[in-house]
Amino acid sequence: MQAVVVSREDRTPRVVERPRPTPAPGEALVRTLRVGVDGTDHEVIAGAHGDFPPGADELVLGHEAVGVVEDPNDTDFERGDVVVPTVRRLPPGQDGNEYFERGEPDMAPGGEYVERGIAGADGFMAEYFTSPAEHLVPVPKELAEWGFLVEPVSISEKAFELAESARSSFDWTPESALVLGNGSLGLLTVAMLDLDDRFERLYCLGRRDRPDPTIDAIEELGGTYVDSRETPVPEVPEVHEPMDFVYEATGYSKHAFETVEALAPNGVGALLGVPEDRTFEVDGGRLHRELVLENKALVGSVNSRRSHFEAAVETLAALPEWFLSNLTTGVYGLDDLSAAFADDDTTIKTAVEFHEHEKR
């Protein structure tokens, strides 16, 4: 079967021939439909994040997959079931650990997990993949086309849950939210927040000139585009309003600190970017004081667990079709990998298609 890999010597994604995997006991064989491409893939490709499987010189890319069960093997799935795989797995040779046993692999610390397509384990960008049944989440057939968006939506489901829980010891009544970053995750998050009746006013920050498809999407969702070149994050409260919720999806580390300044009293910032080391000056006294005197909170969030995938399936079903279509700027076959991995201003979200879903 064909698979998309990067190798130690050649970091350009390319197609190689791999044997079709055989499901082990408890695993199903899945025929891959689509696999999304996101910022993490670009970091993996650039060698800035992730790692090869132990002893391997190649990594099969892809962690945002949707597929159809081809061989249920000894699992409870049926042939034809549409499924999305979660990303984290036990490290090779490890029988189990408390995080996986609790169903919370997203909370496992380094060394207690690998991530398929990212760190230490082959991903899903291949014609077929196998997965233990407990790491496969059922998706309604009608959503098969958009199933590659379940994983990124699950990332925000987890971040929302962490942020909300951090405000659960008092009566938190948020109305305003700011998403930092107008990439695909940022836009998906704006659309998700738009489904939440509490958020009356949504803002999304980027640094693009009009006309631009991401600005169009923000505005069609009823949100306000904030150009960070005109309105830096610390000025957002004065120019717009203080934000009850800030979602950072840029990986630009200054934004993590500026989030404190953008927050309203009792607000919470969810941090999701994964920046490199970067030293800079902050008015740490003021940030510290604001966090304390205004009861603000910051929560870091990585990965997601099965319950977040299940919530994401429901969320995806509620997102407007026009938005998903506009978000997805291209779905490409293996003969057009360079378009699938393009990262320019006309690209929002892309996916690689391995098989078409036969609607029954």
Add this chain to the structure above:
Amino acid sequence: MQAVVVSREDRTPRVVERPRPTPAPGEALVRTLRVGVDGTDHEVIAGAHGDFPPGADELVLGHEAVGVVEDPNDTDFERGDVVVPTVRRLPPGQDGNEYFERGEPDMAPGGEYVERGIAGADGFMAEYFTSPAEHLVPVPKELAEWGFLVEPVSISEKAFELAESARSSFDWTPESALVLGNGSLGLLTVAMLDLDDRFERLYCLGRRDRPDPTIDAIEELGGTYVDSRETPVPEVPEVHEPMDFVYEATGYSKHAFETVEALAPNGVGALLGVPEDRTFEVDGGRLHRELVLENKALVGSVNSRRSHFEAAVETLAALPEWFLSNLTTGVYGLDDLSAAFADDDTTIKTAVEFHEHEKR
């Protein structure tokens, strides 16, 4: 009656004569027993925090009070009830706001509250004070002697609640805790954490030489003293262990950022200090990345509400008597104010005594 004030011209606490207050409808008159002195008082005295009541040139100090109901007036209290007042009140002239209506004055933003003895309202350092009944928390008579500690304990009750809630979306099983700061609030917090069976290992950071009464108290509680001059906060994980919970009670702003480095994966830091502006360099990329990839959280916490005072009363009853005695290095009358407001290495916690409690 006698009251302890600072004035705009003279920031040294001194005794002045004030009329005994008359309780308004819904208020009780309280005969003051003791009023504690803490770091916030020292900041108020120095003019670094807080404000005078509108139009006033003097501020009656004191926000950590315990007293006995002298005149219940039209409230449900009885003469002789031991009570502790909460600190926040509605601003003068304001009929109400959503935070006070919800019983969450601690979550009110600036402009929506005053703080007795700190900002915009006279405190409790007087022979008598009045308070609306809903801001008076009953205390068992046996605890009257230590009732001035209910307020500081309530501060940590709130911080614990915020921190725990920030970890409530997963199975958080903390074992290690680090308290930054060996002042009276830091020591009280170590003693409170010692009551929590989950925390098997407690650490408290300071910068004092042995022999020192705070180090003795930490060690008698079974905790480990960490000298920040030998082991800076970022080195704590290597020298001791990564911390599931960090409680910052220093007001030293670098500690707010170093807290991220001291935390174990999935850990949470509660920030309570109130520093001045202070600009310094941070490796913001690394801190941001650690927050995200290790699911860490920071929560700022200020003040406390009635439910935290009620929890504090129960906690105080459970704290060992030897600890409360060692913590309280002095209880002074109005003729010895300079001792009550001393801030040297032999002082941990002091209180001003207005009336002795007659045990019945």
